[in-house]
Amino acid sequence: MEKSRKKFTDLIDKAIATANTMDRDELLFSYKGILYPVTFCSTEVFRAMESFEARSDDVILAGYPKSGTNWVGQILNDLIAIFQMKTQNKESNVNDELEEFPYLEIGDIDKYKRMENLPSPRFMCTHLLPENLPRSIFKNKAKILLLVRNPKDVATSFYHFCNAMSPLPSYETWDDFFIAFMTKKMPWGSYFEYLSEWNKYAADENVMTITYEELKENPVLGVENIAAFFGISLTDEELQSVAERSSFKSMKKNSQKTHGAFGNVLFRKGGVNDWKNLFSEDQNEKMDKTFEEHVGGTKLGTKLKYEVYCKA
């Protein structure tokens, strides 16, 4: 059911080629106090995004980088294709081109105008903090699936990603990366601030939270819950097939087609607990304390099951 991802791979290939000619300290810029990669984002596009008019039936995935957004994006695109087949009698055509780069904040200034012509339900993904999203998303009550992952695996995944992707600053050592991660030097900002800001929305009826770990533990139940939240009914067979098609193994196998060369970087380990290979005792303590300060005892903090997934 996947659409041609030429637009997706072209944009990433171009960003990589441009970044290869740049110095490390030119790779990020700051907008409203948060760093972003210059090869993917720009002030002009952020400004143009303010005019984006959300619809109540938009399907929005919010997740900090490395939380599994490509994974859940695959699930949501499959669910939308099933929904369209059933309600609009529209056969999903594998030769259809993906209409827009799926991350809302990445593209060109005309993207939001073009998106007005896309049929519902539209899918989009974002790494942004809620306060930096277009206001119409909240005003028009678009549904948001909020994906969170335990912070130690997010940091681990981000470290490997930064060192494999030229558009992001690389790090000589894990210790250097850890300091940057803990001191708000990451593209798209601090993960702890991300969690505490999104926690303010976690109880809203238009927001459903899912963790990477629960989806990994029981993908069929996860897909079932996601489909129910977006009002998409599935047969048992469809449910099984969406879960199967989104497994790490199938997505990695298919990644040349869906993500091009970038797939080799993105589909790394796809598991839980890889942080244990990197964190020192001191780093564990620091992160435990920061997590507690930002989201300890909150709805989102509790949902993350920090004691289960982040304690040595």
Ligand code: A3P
């Ligand atoms: P690792 O680096 O720990 O392997 P994002 O898509 O937000 O950039 O997140 C990338 C992380 O999600 C990577 O984690 C990647 O391997 C993991 N991932 C991608 N597809 C997955 C899948 N189908 N199942 C589980 N994890 C997946």
